[in-house]
Every structure is written in C-alpha cells, then in structure tokens.
Amino acid sequence: MSSPRGGDKEGGRDGERQIHVLAVDDSSVDRAVIAKLLRSSKYRVTAVDSAKKALELLGTEPNVNMIITDYSMPEMTGYELLKRVKESPTLREIPVVIMSSENDPDKINRCLEEGAEDFLLKPVRPSDVSRLCGRMRS
C-alpha cells in the first residue's frame, strides 16, 4: 500500500505540498479505518467526528484538497455538509466524497446531483481510495 519514500507518484504529493484530506465520520472505528487508508496513500489526514467540526475546520484551514464524509451522522448528515460546502463560494471547489454502508440508489443520486464527487460503499477499500487519486483539488 505505501508508496516508496521519495518516490510518491500516486496519492500524497502534489508538487511540494502534501495533499490534505478532511475525513468526517461519527463512528470512531470508521474514522480510524478511513484515516489509515488515506495515510497509506501518503495523504495528510484530519479526521473529525461531526459535520459541524468539519465546517469549523474548513473556516480556519484553507488547504483542504478533498472532503470525505459519512452520509449518516447525527445533527448534520454528510448530505447536508455536502450542500453547505457547495453553497459556499470559498469551499465549493473542494471535491466532496460521500461514504455510506447502505446501497440506496435514491440517496446516491441525490448526492451526485448535489455535486458529490463520488459515492463509496462501506467498508471502503484501498481500490476506492486509489480511484480518488486524480480528483483532489489542486
């Protein structure tokens, strides 16, 4: 999984700056797994447990190249987070990927129509993360 040192052709490095992914999931298990998957591809990862915290971070940290969020979260869902990001002039260019354990076509279509970059079924696999490689915000 790990790229060789000094030779990161895939994933993590975009020129000199490391690609920063914001992972959002209220499940500590899923947060640990997605963070590890992303770090194995040499991305810098910030993992938070709510959409509210994600928005707080996005307000202060400009350099986020991708948001990957669970759909079903209490208080604010991943779908609602997606909408907030796409409605924001400063954040709308950040690609948002939705994760869900449920293969619900209506849910998937709704997210894609709202501008989601991709929709991943959980449990997320390394091949899913590889697929995202070329779609980070530069």
Place this chain on the structure above:
Amino acid sequence: MALHISSAPPISAFHHLLCFFFHDTYPEMEYASSLQRQLASMKKNLFDQGYLDEQFYQLEELQDESSPNFVEEVVTLFFRDSSRLVANIDQALQKYPQDFRRLDNFMHQLKGSASSIGAAKMKNECTSFREFCNKENREGCLRSFQKVKKEHAVLKQKLENYFQLLRQDGPVDKATRSGN
C-alpha cells in the same frame, strides 16, 4: 557450536542456553513457529466458523511499521463503541411504546462498525434485528437482540484470546534478548 548441557537443567535455563548459542537461527524459530501455528489455526477457525470475513484481512493489510498494532486498536475501538450501543439498545427495548426508529438507528451504527472490522456473524444478526424493527415486531426484536448480544460476547472473547496470543508472538528478535 559447542553445547554443554548439564544433567536435567530447568526448561527456561535450557531455552536461554539455546538462544545464546543459536542466536539468529533455529531454536527461536521453532518456538516462534509453534506460536505462529497456533495463531494461524485460531485465525482460520474464526474465518471458517464465520465470525470474521474478508474485511478483517483488509485491516491486516493496512497494518504497517507506522501502526504495528492497528488491527488490535481498531478492534478495541469497536468493542468500546459496541458495548455502549448494546447497552443503549437494551435500555431502549425496555421502553414502551417502542421507538423503533431509535432502535433501528442504534442498530444501524452497530451493524456499520461490525461490518468495518469484518465481524460477519454480528453483522448478520444486526441485519435480522433491523428487519424485525422495520416490521415493528417487538418480540422479534427482543429474540434477535439476544442473538446479537451472544455473538458480541463470543466474538469479544475470541478476539481477546487471539490478540493476547498475538502479543506473545511479538517481533522475532525479542525472544533472543535476555531479561525481556
């Protein structure tokens, strides 16, 4: 390789003597391979009996030098969360009238985490519970939940045993250092 063995030495002293003389080679490999065979057998049973599925292998693939105990850490997180969820569901089932939406929400979380660590039997029992929930069948939920709790307890014990043994395995060079 001279080997002096006095009559009937204690096993631990004999083992240390062997380690000393056969530093990087045969005896600790014998010891390690016996433990590793036990581990492999334990793991195979967990898969053959359906307790774990492919996702557990995926977690093992993620384990590396930067996080050498990743799988155990994730499993520990799982049992911390799942114990809380099981308690919540237990409590929610005592209430009347039943809030099936709330129950389903808890079980959705439990099923999701179970799926993420490859806990196949647990995941299946969670699915059954949700089916009863969707039909608002309280008796079905109660029966199904007993199975969820049972699978949870059994898996917890089996994985605790597995990781306890795994910790004994450790890096190969530990076995050759005295006083460790």
